[in-house]
Structure formats: structure tokens, C-alpha cells
Amino acid sequence: MxxxxxxxxxxxxxxxxxxxxxxxxxxxxxxxxxxxxxxxxxxxxxxxxxxxxxxxxxxxxxxxxxxxxxxxxxxxxxxxxxxxxxxxxxxxxxxxxxxxxxxxxxxIRSTNIEIRNNDEIEKFLNGNVGEKLNYIDKIKDRNKAIELVENSVIFLHGTLHENAVKCKVQANNIEVAIKTLTGLKANGNVNLQLTNMLINISNLKTNSHN
Missing domain, CATH: 3.40.50.300 (P-loop containing nucleotide triphosphate hydrolases)
Incomplete structure (x- = not known):
């Protein structure tokens, strides 16, 4: 890099x-x-x-x-x-x-903001459709939605080069998440943006341990 x-x-x-x-x-x-x-x-x-x-x-x-x-x-x-x-x-x-x-x-961790840990993000990304729906259904605040997607992008970047075979899959995951960030930033409907992201990455595993 x-x-x-x-x-x-x-x-x-x-x-x-x-x-x-x-x-x-x-x-x-x-x-x-x-x-x-x-x-x-x-x-x-x-x-x-x-x-x-x-x-x-x-x-x-x-x-x-x-x-x-x-x-x-x-x-x-x-x-x-x-x-x-x-x-x-x-x-x-x-x-x-x-x-x-x-x-x-x-x-880089700041002292005045909360950063979701990698385990939580990994669990979300590797969950099934029902688990993801339950997770995003609790998110109503735009800033919380942005935080989730932003941390998903960061987590996916961190696993991008762990498995060469899955690199293309991970790159697609990142592209989907970045498009979601753009939509949220443009004041798109929070639930709709998160649902669209869920649909597009629901079958894409991070495979961080495979």
C-alpha cells in the first residue's frame, strides 16, 4: 500500500x-x-x-x-x-x-469519541439476514448509522489483503459501504440506506478467520 x-x-x-x-x-x-x-x-x-x-x-x-x-x-x-x-x-x-x-x-482513537470494537462490526457483517435486520432496526439516528457504516468500511479495509481469493469480494463490500455513506451524507432515509447495504452485502462474508 x-x-x-x-x-x-x-x-x-x-x-x-x-x-x-x-x-x-x-x-x-x-x-x-x-x-x-x-x-x-x-x-x-x-x-x-x-x-x-x-x-x-x-x-x-x-x-x-x-x-x-x-x-x-x-x-x-x-x-x-x-x-x-x-x-x-x-x-x-x-x-x-x-x-x-x-x-x-x-x-486513531480519540479521547472524546466512542469507537465500536472490531468484534461487534465483524459480528454484524458476518450475521445472517435476520440478524442484520434486527441490528439495523434499532438504529434510528443518522449519526449512529454513519458510525456503523464508517466502522464497517474501516474493518473491511483491514481484512482486504488477508485472503487474495476473497479480495474482489471484499472490494465489493467496501464499495457498497462507501455508497451507503454517500447516501447517508446526502440525507437519504436512514433505514432505507442501511437496508440497501444489508441486501448488497448479505451474502458476502468477511472471512477474517478463514
């Missing part, structure tokens, strides 16, 4: 970025992206050959305009040798879905 999306509501991720750079044995280069001109300048920079691994840090990627992000997307689709990206945002749902789908998500 050459692109990482670090999620933290407080955007306090400095130490995690430093740890990531050490893990990649890469030097760090901060390059904020807000306007399309910023992306063009970045593209000019990375056309140069990098002799050593470099982690390019784009903080608050959720504040970048759509035009800038669409221009930036090519860097994620066609990665350059020795180039890595660390993007930061307060929430997955605030980032363009096409960006999210091309990054490894790193969710």
Missing part, C-alpha cells in the same frame, strides 16, 4: 505520521492540498525521480476542493516509485469516496 488515510476527529496524528515514516524508512514532506493549483504543483514535484522513499503528507484532505482531489486521484491510481502519501481527515465520510477506496485507512 502506498497511500494511507489517517482518521482522527481531533486531527492529532503527528506521532502516527512519524511512526509511519519510520516504518516505511521514508523522509517526510508536507504538501497541503486545497486548490487545483496545489495539486498541479505537487504533480510537477513528483514527476522528478525520488532516489529514496518519501512520505508526502497532505493534512486535512477533506478540505480540498473536488477539482483538486480529482486531479490528485491519478497519483493514487498510478503510484510513483518511492512515493507514499499520508492523508489526514477527521472522518472517513468527509473524504471523497474515490480517495477513500484507494487508501489504507488508519483510524
Amino acid at each position: 502506498h497511500a494511507y488515510l489517517l482518521i482522527n476527529q481531533d486531527l492529532n496524528v503527528k506521532s502516527q505520521i512519524e511512526d509511519l515514516a519510520k516504518k516505511l524508512n521514508a523522509k517526510m514532506l508536507s504538501f497541503p492540498i486545497v486548490k487545483v493549483e496545489d495539486t498541479r504543483n505537487l504533480n510537477d514535484l513528483i514527476r522528478l525521480s525520488f532516489n529514496e522513499p518519501t512520505l508526502i503528507i497532505c493534512e486535512r484532505i477533506n478540505e480540498a476542493g473536488d477539482e483538486a482531489l480529482n486531479a490528485f486521484l491519478k497519483n493514487l491510481e498510478e503510484p510513483q516509485e518511492n512515493i507514499y502519501f499520508a492523508l489526514t481527515a477527521p472522518s472517513v465520510r468527509k473524504v471523497l469516496p474515490t480517495i477513500v477506496s484507494r487508501c489504507e485507512i488508519v483510524k
Whole structure:
């Protein structure tokens, strides 16, 4: 993976970025992206050959305009040798879905928010249709629905590369969940959005232990 999306509501991720750079044995280069001109300048920079691994840090990627992000997307689709990206945002749902789908998500626990544990998310994703219906029937609040789907995306990203045979299945799961996030963000009916997600992933197991 050459692109990482670090999620933290407080955007306090400095130490995690430093740890990531050490893990990649890469030097760090901060390059904020807000306007399309910023992306063009970045593209000019990375056309140069990098002799050593470099982690390019784009903080608050959720504040970048759509035009800038669409221009930036090519860097994620066609990665350059020795180039890595660390993007930061307060929430997955605030980032363009096409960006999210091309990054490894790193969710960093904040002291002021509750994060559902992986066991609960895994149980939900691996449940049968009836179990899923019972689960989502209790969710009426939009923010709770978004939290469920957001954590499902993060969990699925974490299992994406565990089984090469199931990779396509997992990628489809992620796409379904991201579409649900988009619908919820656009004020779509909470129960309808969750039900549509349930229908589309009901036969897709995470297989995290297989």
C-alpha cells in the first residue's frame, strides 16, 4: 500500500505520521492540498525521480476542493516509485469516496469519541439476514448509522489483503459501504440506506478467520 488515510476527529496524528515514516524508512514532506493549483504543483514535484522513499503528507484532505482531489486521484491510481502519501481527515465520510477506496485507512482513537470494537462490526457483517435486520432496526439516528457504516468500511479495509481469493469480494463490500455513506451524507432515509447495504452485502462474508 502506498497511500494511507489517517482518521482522527481531533486531527492529532503527528506521532502516527512519524511512526509511519519510520516504518516505511521514508523522509517526510508536507504538501497541503486545497486548490487545483496545489495539486498541479505537487504533480510537477513528483514527476522528478525520488532516489529514496518519501512520505508526502497532505493534512486535512477533506478540505480540498473536488477539482483538486480529482486531479490528485491519478497519483493514487498510478503510484510513483518511492512515493507514499499520508492523508489526514477527521472522518472517513468527509473524504471523497474515490480517495477513500484507494487508501489504507488508519483510524486513531480519540479521547472524546466512542469507537465500536472490531468484534461487534465483524459480528454484524458476518450475521445472517435476520440478524442484520434486527441490528439495523434499532438504529434510528443518522449519526449512529454513519458510525456503523464508517466502522464497517474501516474493518473491511483491514481484512482486504488477508485472503487474495476473497479480495474482489471484499472490494465489493467496501464499495457498497462507501455508497451507503454517500447516501447517508446526502440525507437519504436512514433505514432505507442501511437496508440497501444489508441486501448488497448479505451474502458476502468477511472471512477474517478463514
